[in-house]
Amino acid sequence: MELPSVSDRFLSRRRLLQLSGLSGLGLVLGGCASTLYDDVVFKTFEPINQSVEELLLNPQKLIPNFPVSAIEPEALLINSFQGTPKIDPQAYLLTVNGDVNHSFTLSLAELQKMPSTSMVIRHVCVEGWAAIVQWGGVPLRDLIALARPKEGAKYVYFKSADGYYESWDLVSSMHPQTLMVYQKNGQPLSPENGAPLRLASPIKLGYKQSKWVTEITLTKQLYPKKGYWEDLGYEWFGGL
Numbered sequence: 009m010e011l012p013s014v015s016d017r018f019l020s021r022r023r024l025l026q027l028s029g030l031s032g033l034g035l036v037l038g039g040c041a042s043t044l045y046d047d048v049v050f051k052t053f054e055p056i057n058q059s060v061e062e063l064l065l066n067p068q069k070l071i072p073n074f075p076v077s078a079i080e081p082e083a084l085l086i087n088s089f090q091g092t093p094k095i096d097p098q099a100y101l102l103t104v105n106g107d108v109n110h111s112f113t114l115s116l117a118e119l120q121k122m123p124s125t126s127m128v129i130r131h132v133c134v135e136g137w138a139a140i141v142q143w144g145g146v147p148l149r150d151l152i153a154l155a156r157p158k159e160g161a162k163y164v165y166f167k168s169a170d171g172y173y174e175s176w177d178l179v180s181s182m183h184p185q186t187l188m189v190y191q192k193n194g195q196p197l198s199p200e201n202g203a204p205l206r207l208a209s210p211i212k213l214g215y216k217q218s219k220w221v222t223e224i225t226l227t228k229q230l231y232p233k234k235g236y237w238e239d240l241g242y243e244w245f246g247g248l
């Protein structure tokens with residue numbers, strides 16, 4: 009099986025600072041030792057309470073990848089509450105909006121031009137099955153950094169083309185292995201598995217991993233409608 013490199017290729021710190029509007033600091037501090045750089049950057053954003061800046065500069069711990077040989081191509085069952093929506097990948101657009109300084113919309117081609125990464129993780133469904141899967145796509149944290157969330161933004165809502173909806177905490181959304189993926193097991197993502205774009209992360213249960221995502225909205229509050237399954241009684245955090 010041909011798989012892309014499993015190594016993590018995230019945006020460089022410098023590039024993320026540029027994208028997130030903090031590049032002025034980078035210019036001023038360009039020649040400084042990295043410890044001083046960190047000091048000043050952190051002081052600038054004090055007091056920090058899991059702000060986007062802190063989450064960008066202090067990525068959370070990585071979950072170890074499974075080897076590619078552990079992938080279980082047959083084990084990932086299709087689980088869709090309402091069938092597979094029809095989406096033309098050529099016309100598909102992802103919108104990122106809400107409590108951000110820079111709302112934007114990207115086509116699939118544009119998303120695929122962004123730095124991508126790949127991981128081999130376990131998908132766990134509360135209905136009693138699990139599967140080791142390789143996912144490839146864009147770190148959600150890069151999209152969030154591009155949108156430059158407003159201070160106080162703490163939640164991330166995901167709207168799907170089938171009417172499914174989800175909400176995550178910002179910290180989990182900024183985990184380096186929380187990805188918006190367009191590839192599964194080395195192949196383009198299939199429509200049943202959420203193409204053109206779905207969430208994938210080793211830190212959350214299967215129902216948190218929205219398929220067919222069309223809109224990502226940053227919010228300061230968690231609204232009464234939290235998620236399709238959550239609103240029917242499932243736990244909201246859904247951590248693994």
Ligand SMILES: Nc1nc2c(c(=O)[nH]1)N[C@H]1C(S)=C(S)[C@@H](COP(=O)(O)O)O[C@H]1N2
Binds near residue numbers: 088132170
């Ligand atoms: N849009 C949407 N996303 C969804 C679902 C869904 O019904 N609609 N089901 C969830 C559940 S319960 C699981 S376990 C996974 C299953 O992903 P898969 O069908 O690719 O195996 O998708 C999640 N994301």
Ligand SMILES: [Mo]
Binds near residue numbers: 087133134214215
């Ligand atoms: Mo699930």
